Amino acid sequence: MSRLGLGEHAKKVAHCPWHHDEHPSFSVFEGDDGFWHYKCFVCDTQGGDEIAFLVKHLGISRREAIKLYLEMAGFPPSRPPKSCEYPQSLASRKFPPSRRSPESPESPECLGYPMSNGQGLDGEVEKELQRLAASNACTERSTAKKRLWKLLRDLRAVDERIGPKLTNRELMPAFDEWHRLSQPFLDPAKTRDGYLAKFFAGLEKVRVPTGDGDTIKKALEGVWKLAPSELPMIPGCENAPESWRRIAALHRELSRLCGNGIYFLSYRDAAKAYDGLSHQSAYTITFALARLGVIKIVRIGDVRPNGRASEFRYLLSETENRVEEDAGFEL
Numbered sequence: 023m024s025r026l027g028l029g030e031h032a033k034k035v036a037h038c039p040w041h042h043d044e045h046p047s048f049s050v051f052e053g054d055d056g057f058w059h060y061k062c063f064v065c066d067t068q069g070g071d072e073i074a075f076l077v078k079h080l081g082i083s084r085r086e087a088i089k090l091y092l093e094m095a096g097f098p099p100s101r102p103p104k105s106c107e108y109p110q111s112l113a114s115r116k117f118p119p120s121r122r123s124p125e126s127p128e129s130p131e132c133l134g135y136p137m138s139n140g141q142g143l144d145g146e147v148e149k150e151l152q153r154l155a156a157s158n159a160c161t162e163r164s165t166a167k168k169r170l171w172k173l174l175r176d177l178r179a180v181d182e183r184i185g186p187k188l189t190n191r192e193l194m195p196a197f198d199e200w201h202r203l204s205q206p207f208l209d210p211a212k213t214r215d216g217y218l219a220k221f222f223a224g225l226e227k228v229r230v231p232t233g234d235g236d237t238i239k240k241a242l243e244g245v246w247k248l249a250p251s252e253l254p255m256i257p258g259c260e261n262a263p264e265s266w267r268r269i270a271a272l273h274r275e276l277s278r279l280c281g282n283g284i285y286f287l288s289y290r291d292a293a294k295a296y297d298g299l300s301h302q303s304a305y306t307i308t309f310a311l312a313r314l315g316v317i318k319i320v321r322i323g324d325v326r327p328n329g330r331a332s333e334f335r336y337l338l339s340e341t342e343n344r345v346e347e348d349a350g351f352e353l
């Protein structure tokens with residue numbers, strides 16, 4: 023909770039972090055199951071455990087919450103040792119038997135995280151590669167070079183993140199998917215093998231994954247130029263401080279530059295969106311924006327200023343935002 027900027031609420035008797043709470047209604051306590059639980063006598067009498075807390079606070083799915091929880095607990099990200107052993111300390115401390123059992127639909131193994139199926143790529147990463155292939159597929163003629171390059175950068179970003187290099191066998195389905203979807207827009211004079219060669223050759227050339235310094239710099243310059251009226255409106259939070267809206271604008275910009283896909287951003291860079299912002303504040307604001315539905319935290323990075331960047335997806339569409347602004351005018 024401290025890492026979510028909610029340290030002051032992590033007590034037996036506290037004010038609820040989710041609403042105005044004159045008399046402390048919120049409580050954090052250790053349950054019989056060995057997990058920490060929360061409860062609020064006003065808004066959530068049933069309460070829940072640490073996972074449920076993340077679900078409620080960030081508005082994410084249970085699946086995402088488990089993933090995030092493991093990451094916040096410092097569990098080694100993604101690809102796993104080939105053996106199907108959970109480190110004993112974590113297995114016994116963090117997961118009661120029901121969650122560890124392979125039969126349980128909520129066990130981390132069944133979520134493809136961080137266990138491997140023993141046959142290479144876990145389902146989660148495989149799906150991500152397919153998604154990247156689809157989002158970078160050509161949708162018009164004469165874009166193959168650009169789109170393919172973007173796909174390669176995205177793949178390199180995944181590569182970088184999961185540690186051990188993606189193997190050719192893991193990369194092939196991504197190429198196949200990209201080629202299949204792009205086909206109608208590809209140059210008929212060029213063969214699949216030709217594109218395949220470009221694919222692997224390009225992977226060799228791509229050095230810096232999506233979210234590199236140049237992209238961030240470009241996005242920041244874009245954001246600094248924006249007038250306050252051009253900043254995104256935060257849904258349901260019309261009076262949001264400019265610092266929030268500048269960070270939201272930075273996300274919007276990065277999302278645009280990355281073809282509406284997933285992008286990286288460190289809290290140190292996020293802080294640059296608004297003059298005088300510390301990276302800690304940027305971190306807190308980022309989680310607030312996630313809660314408010316502006317962005318989705320795809321993968322949480324390191325909070326330290328030089329730590330690994332987090333991955334995000336921008337959720338507000340241009341049109342939604344305009345509706346929001348119009349509504350503001352009517353009021």
Ligand SMILES: [Zn+2]
Nearest residue numbers: 038062064065
């Ligand atoms: Zn409450």
